[in-house]
Each structure stands twice: as structure tokens, then as C-alpha cells.
Amino acid sequence: MSNRPFAHLDALESESIHIMREVAAECANPVLLFSGGKDSIVLLRLAEKAFRPCRFPFPLMHIDTEHNFPEVIEFRDHRAKELGERLIVRSMEDSIKKGRVVLRSETQSRNAFQSVTLLDAIAEFKFDACIGGARRDEEKARAKERIFSFRDEFGQWDPKNQRPELWDLYNTRTHSGENIRVFPISNWTELDVWEYILRENLEVPSIYFAHEREVIRRESGLLPVSHLVQPDADEHSEKMTVRFRTVGDMSCTCPVASNAATVEAIIAETAMTRITERGATRMDDQTSDASMELRKKEGYF
Amino acid sequence: MSAIEKIPLEQTELLRFITAGSVDDGKSTLIGRLLHDSKSIFEDQLSSITNTTRKRGMMEGVDLSLLTDGLQAEREQGITIDVAYRYFATPKRKFIIADTPGHEQYTRNMVTGASTANLAVILIDARKGVLTQSRRHAYLASLVGIPHLVVAVNKMDLVDYSQSVFDGICKDFSAFAERLNLHHVDFIPISALKGDMVVERGDRLDWYKGTTLMDLLENISISHDVNKEDFRFPVQWVCRPHTEKLHDFRGYMGRIESGAIQVGDPITVLPSGLNSRVKEIVLYEGTVAEAEAPQSVTLTIEDHLDISRGDVMVKTGDLPQVTKAFDAMLCWLSEQPLDPARKYLIKHTTRVVKAVVNRIDYQVDVNTMNQETSDKLTMNDIAHVNIKVQQPLVCDDYQRNRATGCFIVIDESSNNTVGAGMICASA
Ligand SMILES: Nc1nc2c(ncn2[C@@H]2O[C@H](COP(=O)(O)OP(=O)(O)O)[C@@H](O)[C@H]2O)c(=O)[nH]1
Numbered sequence: 001m002s003n004r005p006f007a008h009l010d011a012l013e014s015e016s017i018h019i020m021r022e023v024a025a026e027c028a029n030p031v032l033l034f035s036g037g038k039d040s041i042v043l044l045r046l047a048e049k050a051f052r053p054c055r056f057p058f059p060l061m062h063i064d065t066e067h068n069f070p071e072v073i074e075f076r077d078h079r080a081k082e083l084g085e086r087l088i089v090r091s092m093e094d095s096i097k098k099g100r101v102v103l104r105s106e107t108q109s110r111n112a113f114q115s116v117t118l119l120d121a122i123a124e125f126k127f128d129a130c131i132g133g134a135r136r137d138e139e140k141a142r143a144k145e146r147i148f149s150f151r152d153e154f155g156q157w158d159p160k161n162q163r164p165e166l167w168d169l170y171n172t173r174t175h176s177g178e179n180i181r182v183f184p185i186s187n188w189t190e191l192d193v194w195e196y197i198l199r200e201n202l203e204v205p206s207i208y209f210a211h212e213r214e215v216i217r218r219e220s221g222l223l224p225v226s227h228l229v230q231p232d233a234d235e236h237s238e239k240m241t242v243r244f245r246t247v248g249d250m251s252c253t254c255p256v257a258s259n260a261a262t263v264e265a266i267i268a269e270t271a272m273t274r275i276t277e278r279g280a281t282r283m284d285d286q287t288s289d290a291s292m293e294l295r296k297k298e299g300y301f
Numbered sequence: 302m303s304a305i306e307k308i309p310l311e312q313t314e315l316l317r318f319i320t321a322g323s324v325d326d327g328k329s330t331l332i333g334r335l336l337h338d339s340k341s342i343f344e345d346q347l348s349s350i351t352n353t354t355r356k357r358g359m360m361e362g363v364d365l366s367l368l369t370d371g372l373q374a375e376r377e378q379g380i381t382i383d384v385a386y387r388y389f390a391t392p393k394r395k396f397i398i399a400d401t402p403g404h405e406q407y408t409r410n411m412v413t414g415a416s417t418a419n420l421a422v423i424l425i426d427a428r429k430g431v432l433t434q435s436r437r438h439a440y441l442a443s444l445v446g447i448p449h450l451v452v453a454v455n456k457m458d459l460v461d462y463s464q465s466v467f468d469g470i471c472k473d474f475s476a477f478a479e480r481l482n483l484h485h486v487d488f489i490p491i492s493a494l495k496g497d498m499v500v501e502r503g504d505r506l507d508w509y510k511g512t513t514l515m516d517l518l519e520n521i522s523i524s525h526d527v528n529k530e531d532f533r534f535p536v537q538w539v540c541r542p543h544t545e546k547l548h549d550f551r552g553y554m555g556r557i558e559s560g561a562i563q564v565g566d567p568i569t570v571l572p573s574g575l576n577s578r579v580k581e582i583v584l585y586e587g588t589v590a591e592a593e594a595p596q597s598v599t600l601t602i603e604d605h606l607d608i609s610r611g612d613v614m615v616k617t618g619d620l621p622q623v624t625k626a627f628d629a630m631l632c633w634l635s636e637q638p639l640d641p642a643r644k645y646l647i648k649h650t651t652r653v654v655k656a657v658v659n660r661i662d663y664q665v666d667v668n669t670m671n672q673e674t675s676d677k678l679t680m681n682d683i684a685h686v687n688i689k690v691q692q693p694l695v696c697d698d699y700q701r702n703r704a705t706g707c708f709i710v711i712d713e714s715s716n717n718t719v720g721a722g723m724i725c726a727s728a
Contacts, residue, residue, distance in 0.1 A: 008314035008395040017597035018556045021537040049585040054540040136386050143385040163718045164634050166416040169648050169709045173716040189388050
């Protein structure tokens with residue numbers, strides 16, 4: 001047993017760096033998806049470790065639902081600038097204007113439609129590999145996800161037709177029009193991510209920490225009040241001390257009651273917590289046991 | 302950049318293992334038990350599988366095996382098709398389980414899951430004893446070179462926790478295992494269902510003096526699972542920043558696959574055979590004096606050599622083989638049989654080359670381990686073959702060095718991964 005704190009992170013980190021370098025070396029036109037969330041913040045540090053003193057051999061891209069928390073967008077721009085790397089932003093608003101996305105209402109959750117804008121951006125820039133921060137511990141359907149996950153011309157994922165992945169010899173080959181999603185932190189858990197953020201002293205958007213916020217209590221969880229979500233006639237909102245475990249669409253990302261104001265406190269809470277990250281925070285994933293899987297098949301990350 | 306002596310790298314806190322068993326031996330129950338008793342199951346998961354347990358008509362308890370059910374199609378059919386990865390942690394270690402189901406695609410799935418494992422748990426049903434399948438699992442574990450094997454004799458509750466049943470199974474298994482290249486085998490009597498000897502000892506197996514399964518997983522020494530002797534550094538990427546400050550910087554990026562290296566060590570670049578010395582070992586945090594497997598690092602060297610991705614740096618004097626033809630054990634993974642007339646691609650370390658299967662020497666019957674002559678390879682077949690490649694590979698015998706002995710075969714027209722190979726290179 002070693003005395004070094006979080007020593008298992010060394011092994012995870014080295015694996016992730018190796019994956020990033022494989023993408024850079026073997027894919028013609030990769031991109032790193034950066035949302036401003038904690039998982040992609042870890043990806044950026046891993047990219048620094050993989051490629052500095054060189055520049056990243058890929059741009060960063062954010063698919064903006066325009067339902068994002070303003071703190072997260074501010075953080076995203078600040079971080080990209082600090083790194084001196086190119087940031088591409090493609091907005092769902094454009095897909096809506098072009099008629100590619102048709103929403104039932106302005107306030108409806110946009111998570112499910114991100115795939116349209118993402119696939120359009122992939123086509124626009126001819127990306128053949130998208131590096132993302134998904135983890136296998138997030139959800140049942142992800143447990144079988146490959147690190148290099150192959151998508152057909154329509155961006156679709158066929159769970160029965162995945163390439164076997166052996167040792168760390170990754171098959172990165174695609175035909176033109178097809179692409180690969182790469183998940184360098186597949187083997188990390190939510191706790192690993194927070195421990196790494198602590199160890200590397202990484203900055204994260206303020207909404208991850210406990211703060212006061214107007215929320216509405218609904219059966220499925222707390223909902224933050226914003227221009228997208230207002231209390232119904234028979235509801236009232238209240239001020240609570242909360243934090244977010246994920247950052248996504250403001251209309252459906254639920255905070256949890258928490259006093260954790262530092263990364264250390266978040267780690268302590270995460271180690272104790274008894275509810276999965278998605279179960280706690282994403283209303284759209286609760287609708288059915290298999291909802292994530294259906295979305296993935298349609299090209300969602 | 303500041304100079305740091307060495308960043309210590311501890312591999313020992315991450316253990317990857319695989320569970321192997323025939324259908325109904327209790328694999329899912331065991332994984333569920335490990336997750337449950339180590340408190341790695343979340344409340345929402347537990348309530349969801351409790352609901353499903355009730356829906357399926359079981360009025361009491363929870364069916365822990367539901368926890369590891371993956372995708373919708375499988376949930377509907379009630380079978381698992383592929384390799385799924387599970388995570389849990391105890392204060393001592395973090396664990397990654399490669400969960401591979403046992404049915405006809407088994408060889409392919411087990412080889413895949415085993416390829417990254419430090420340890421395999423082979424489940425045997427105490428009532429049934431050592432079956433053909435158990436032998437197959439043990440053979441595959443030895444083929445893929447899994448360093449540690451644990452035989453978990455399950456359902457001890459159904460044989461009255463009998464010591465003589467357990468002893469008999471240990472004896473049978475050992476007799477057979479002698480023929481295999483297994484490094485280390487442990488036997489543990491358990492009841493995955495009741496929880497005996499998994500995380501808790503229970504009080505029904507008092508005659509057994511060994512450790513619980515969890516104890517073993519937490520404490521088994523895995524620091525020697527990677528080859529510590531032979532320095533092997535396949536170049537992944539060459540870093541040339543072209544900035545004013547770093548105008549002449551030329552860093553070779555990659556992961557140390559085995560062995561260790563220090564600044565000043567003489568190195569040989571293969572396949573070219575040119576020599577130089579290590580000038581700097583660069584990490585994001587600064588430069589270090591030494592580094593070891595499996596660290597990802599950037600190396601600079603004293604001389605200007607033409608080095609690119611696919612080349613391998615080794616320590617001068619400790620040379621691997623550089624060859625355009627080699628023997629290998631090849632496991633076929635694709636529904637489309639091997640076509641000996643065709644060219645395939647082989648990915649080995651960071652190099653991709655064209656290859657043909659020159660000769661199939663024999664096929665191994667995974668159930669009996671008998672060698673049979675054969676002129677074809679279909680899915681799940683394992684054969685001893687000779688392969689010719691267009692450019693030389695820098696390789697070691699797989700049993701000596703997993704990282705430089707393994708390769709995958711890619712079908713150039715479909716881009717699928719169709720084979721997994723382990724190089725046999727007698728020194
Ligand atoms: N009595 C008893 N039954 C067990 C034990 N382990 C598993 N089972 C039962 O054996 C059946 C098959 O178990 P399962 O975990 O689904 O097997 P798998 O096909 O290997 O994943 C289920 O009905 C389990 O409840 C055990 O230790 N004792």
C-alpha cells in the first residue's frame with residue numbers, strides 16, 4: 001500500500017493520456033467536446049498532460065443548448081482562453097432556426113436534441129473522432145460502451161455490433177462519413193473525478209459548490225427556478241442551500257440539498273452518497289429504465 | 302519547469318479482474334454480492350432492482366443478479382451478450398470487473414475481458430464440480446496470461462458446506478491445471494447467495510482457514526504483473542512545438558509499457574537500430590530523473606535521429622525481436638471466417654502493418670486442450686499460426702511481456718477487429 005494519496009488515479013491518468021495520444025496519432029480530424037462540466041474539465045487537464053509543451057492537436061467544441069447555466073458558459077470561455085486553444089461553439093438555436101430541431105415548447109428540455117446539432121457540426125467540420133467525458137459508471141447502458149465507440153453514417157450506436165476491444169490496442173479506423181466517439185475517462189467514477197479535481201487543483205464552475213438558490217420541490221427532485229422554470233399555480237418556490245452534481249439543461253437539471261462548499265466536502269459527500277449521479281440529477285433519464293440507451297442509439301453522446 | 306526526483310507511481314491500488322462461469326453458476330449473484338456488501342450499490346439502483354424482482358414474482362429479498370443486467374434487448378431476453386464493466390472501491394483498492402457472460406460467444410468475450418485483467422475468478426458450482434467449461438475457462442485464463450487465478454467454489458450452502466466436497470474439487474482442478482501455464486491459483490468456498498466467505502466470513506465455513514474473496518482481492522500483490530525488467534517504449538506521437546522558446550524541442554511521447562528508464566541511459570531505437578541516450582524525461586509537472594511502466598511520459602534524447610510513431614525505444618543491450626514473420630496463438634473473433642488468401646491489418650504496439658496468415662499449424666480444442674489439424678478459423682476458434690508482415694514488428698514473447706506480445710487483426714474492408722493474437726517468440 002502506498003502513502004501517496006489517490007494513488008489509483010495515477011493508473012487511470014496514464015491510461016487516459018495514452019488514449020488521447022492514440023486519437024491524436026491515428027484520427028485525421030478529432031475534436032474534444034467541452035461543456036464546462038466537471039468531466040470535460042478533467043479531459044482538458046489530461047489533454048494538457050498528453051500534449052504539452054505542444055498545442056492540442058484538436059480544437060474544443062461545445063454544443064450549446066442555450067439552456068445552460070450562465071456560470072458554466074462564462075467558465076467555458078474563460079478556460080478555453082486560459083489554455084490558448086480554439087473553441088468552436090455550435091448552438092441548438094441554429095438547428096431550430098433551420099428547422100432541424102422542432103420543439104414543442106420553448107421551455108422543453110433540450111438534452112435529447114443535442115444530438116442533431118452535434119451531428120450537424122460533425123458533418124460541417126468533417127470530424128472523424130469526438131473525444132467526450134462519458135464514464136461507464138454513469139448508467140447501465142454505458143457499462144458496455146467501448147472506449148473507442150464506433151458510430152455509423154447516421155451517428156447511430158448499435159449495441160450489438162460493437163468492435164471487441166482488447167488490451168489497449170484501439171481500432172480507430174473509420175470509413176468516410178463514419179465517426180468514432182472516444183471516452184478517455186471510461187474507467188473513472190464520479191468519486192475519481194472529484195479526487196482528481198482536488199489533486200490537480202482544477203477550477204470548476206461555481207454551481208458545483210453549495211449556494212443559495214430559489215428551487216421548487218417536485219416529486220422527482222428539486223428544480224431550479226429560472227426563466228425556463230417557474231412554479232405552477234399550486235406550487236411555491238423556496239430558498240435552499242444546494243449544489244449541482246451535473247451541469248446540463250437548466251430546465252431539467254436538479255440540484256441536491258448540500259452544504260458542500262469545497263472540493264474536499266464534495267468528495268466526502270460523494271463517498272457517502274447513496275444515489276447515482278443520473279438518478280439524482282437528470283429528470284429526463286428517469287422516465288424509463290432504458291431512456292439513456294434509446295438516446296444513445298439515436299446519436300446522443 | 303522544475304526538476305522533481307521521481308513521481309512515484311502506484312499501480313497496486315487498481316485491480317482489474319474478470320469473472321468466469323457457466324450460465325447459472327452464480328456469477329451475477331456474486332458480482333451483486335460484492336457490490337452490495339461493499340456498499341457500492343446506490344439506493345436508486347437497489348429500489349429499481351427490487352421493483353423488478355417483485356415484477357418477476359419473487360416476493361422477498363432482492364435478486365442481486367439484476368444489478369449487472371446491461372442493455373434493454375438483453376433485459377428482455379434475460380441474457381447478457383457482451384463484456385460489461387463494473388466499478389467498486391473499498392478503502393484499500395479500486396476495482397474494475399470485466400463481466401463476461403457464458404454462452405456460445407464465450408471464448409471471444411472472455412479473451413476480450415481477460416486481456417486487461419490482473420486476476421480471474423472462476424466459478425464452479427459445488428454440486429457439479431469441475432466441468433468441461435471450468436477447464437475451458439482455466440485454459441483461456443492461462444492463454445491470455447492472467448497472472449492470478451481464484452477458483453470460487455460456489456453454492457456451498459447446497460452441499461451442506463461440506464469440506465470434503467470442496468477438497469475434492471480443489472484436487473480435480475489442480476490435477477488438470479498442472480498442464481497449464483498458470484502462475485498462481487487460490488481456492489475459496491463461498492455462497493454468493495447467502496454471502497458466506499465473499500465479503501463476510503459467515504459462521505458456516507469454520508473449517509476453512511483461508512481468506513474471504515474480498516480479502517484476497519484487496520490484498521493480493523499485483524506489483525509484478527507488469528514486466529519490470531525490459532524497458533519498452535513504443536513512440537505514440539512526436540511533439541515539436543516550434544515555438545521561439547522551444548524551437549529545437551523534439552519530444553517522443555508514449556507510455557512506458559514495461560521496465561524503467563533513467564536520464565542518461567543508453568537507448569536503441571528499433572527497428573532502425575540507431576543508438577542514443579535519454580536526455581530528459583518530461584512530465585506536465587516538470588522533468589524527472591527516472592520513470593517506470595506504465596507511466597505516460599515524453600522523452601528527449603541526445604542525438605537528432607529520425608524517429609516516428611511506431612518505432613520502439615529500448616535499453617541498449619536488452620533487445621526484443623525485430624521480425625517480419627512470427628508464430629502466434631490467434632483467437633478469431635469475427636463471424637466471417639479467416640480467409641488465408643487475404644491481407645489483413647495488424648495493430649501491434651503503435652504500429653499498423655499489412656499481414657497474411659502464412660500457415661495454420663494446429664487448432665486448440667478449448668475443452669480438451671487437444672491440438673487438431675485445421676485449415677480454417679471461425680469465430681471463437683484458437684489456433685497456433687505463422688504470420689508474415691510487410692514491415693518488421695518489434696516484439697517480445699507474450700508470456701514474458703503482454704504489452705509487446707499482443708496484437709489485434711483488423712479487416713481492412715469492414716474495419717472490424719476480427720482477431721486477437723499472442724506472439725510466441727522463443728528466445
Ligand atoms: N443456493 C444458492 N443459489 C445460488 C448461489 N449463487 C447463485 N445462486 C442461484 O443460482 C441461480 C443463477 O445465478 P446467477 O447469478 O443468475 O448465475 P449466472 O448465470 O452465473 O449469472 C440463481 O437462481 C441464483 O439465485 C449460492 O451460493 N447458493
